[in-house]
Amino acid sequence: MTKRKPDRRNIILIGFMGTGKSAIGRALAEKLGRAFVDTDEIIERCEGRAISQIFEEDGEPYFREAESRVVTEVSERENAVIACGGGAIINPINLRTLQEAGWLVCLTAEPETVLARAGKLHDRPLLCKPDPMREIRRLLKERATYYEQADFTVATDNVTENEVANRIEELLSQEGCL
């Protein structure tokens, strides 16, 4: 349920790593005939290297700066579906910028689902820890209040990407957000 009225009508997917933001965002954009953008993809394209490499070579603070610039850039779009990296909304300025740019839809998944999906751990530098499950639980707890800022929340465990995209469309349409 949302009573907010953002300045622009983008649909912005937030949520933890492995909740399917990119794949679901792409499916949703196709369904709605909208453009799709992905902040991680833009960062990788601009930097000419993978996120894991950016973390390794320049560290997380450098990545977060690049991420903030990209968040500002994509927030200028209109009627797009935007998938954000899982940590983008931890920065309060990014959160406010995204809130003005559209409706925030948080995708969720149980820690077990996240671990199973994040099979390629080298692509998720924050989970490259001796005990990734413990790290997933820790980060989920630490970030819970940020993800709760979303206008809508949709669980992604045991459902297909298309089913989640359908559910998002249904929710937004019910609330007059499409």
Ligand code: S3P
């Ligand atoms: C991060 C999530 C990743 C990527 C980076 C940091 C995070 O994106 O931006 O590894 O802090 O949660 P996905 O959520 O698309 O995996």
